[in-house]
Amino acid sequence: MVSQASSRKEYAQCNQVLQVAIAWLVILFIPLGIILYKIDFVMGPSMFNSDPGSVEFAIAYTRTIMIGFFFESIYDLEKKYLLQFGNAIFPMCIQFVTLPLHIFFVHILYNSFENGLVGIAIATDLSFFLNFITLHIYLTCITKEPYRFRLLTSRDGEE
Numbered sequence: 001m002v003s004q005a006s007s008r009k010e011y012a013q014c015n016q017v018l019q020v021a022i023a024w025l026v027i028l029f030i031p032l033g034i035i036l037y038k039i040d041f042v043m044g045p046s047m048f049n050s051d052p053g054s055v056e057f058a059i060a061y062t063r064t065i066m067i068g069f070f071f072e073s074i075y076d077l078e079k080k081y082l083l084q085f086g087n088a089i090f091p092m093c094i095q096f097v098t099l100p101l102h103i104f105f106v107h108i109l110y111n112s113f114e115n116g117l118v119g120i121a122i123a124t125d126l127s128f129f130l131n132f133i134t135l136h137i138y139l140t141c142i143t144k145e146p147y148r149f150r151l152l153t154s155r156d157g158e159e
Contacts, residue, residue, distance in 0.1 A: 018081045022074055029070050036066045061121050068125035071132035078135050094134050102127035 039062050079091040105126050109119030 014081070014084070018077065021077050025070075025073055025077065029073075033066055033070070036062055039063065057117050061117050064118050064121035065124055068121070068128035071125075072128040075128065075132040075135055078132075078139055082135075082139070090138060091135060094131055098127050098130050098134075101130065 039059050082088070082091055102123060105123035106120055109115050109123045113119060115122065
């Protein structure tokens with residue numbers, strides 16, 4: 001829908017489509033979050049015929065990382081919104097910066113604090129949150145019109 005609205009140069013409608021998609025994501029994440037938090041009822045040791053220790057690690061990892069997936073999903077919506085306007089540089093720069101930070105977070109939380117699998121999930125949550133918050137600040141505060149700001153991607157004759 002964003003591509004149809006942007007081809008007709010109805011940029012306000014593009015923003016409305018993004019806001020509706022984020023609202024739907026929030027609405028759908030609530031029951032999904034409850035299901036994932038109660039995953040020990042869904043995924044028991046007998047489900048995969050696994051030992052209880054492995055299942056407990058999987059449950060702890062899933063519970064820890066689910067909030068990160070929420071932020072990464074919103075980031076992905078906003079990134080696709082920018083890509084529709086030909087602005088691929090800024091999301092790429094965000095990921096270029098957060099990748100070394102993620103490696104640093106994993107090193108600190110896994111090796112230094114010895115948090116194990118939960119430390120890796122927390123590091124992933126932090127990276128997902130940094131991706132989200134940086135792009136969200138860019139979209140809401142820095143540029144109100146992403147279709148006008150094409151960082152190194154504008155075609156000849158376009159703004």
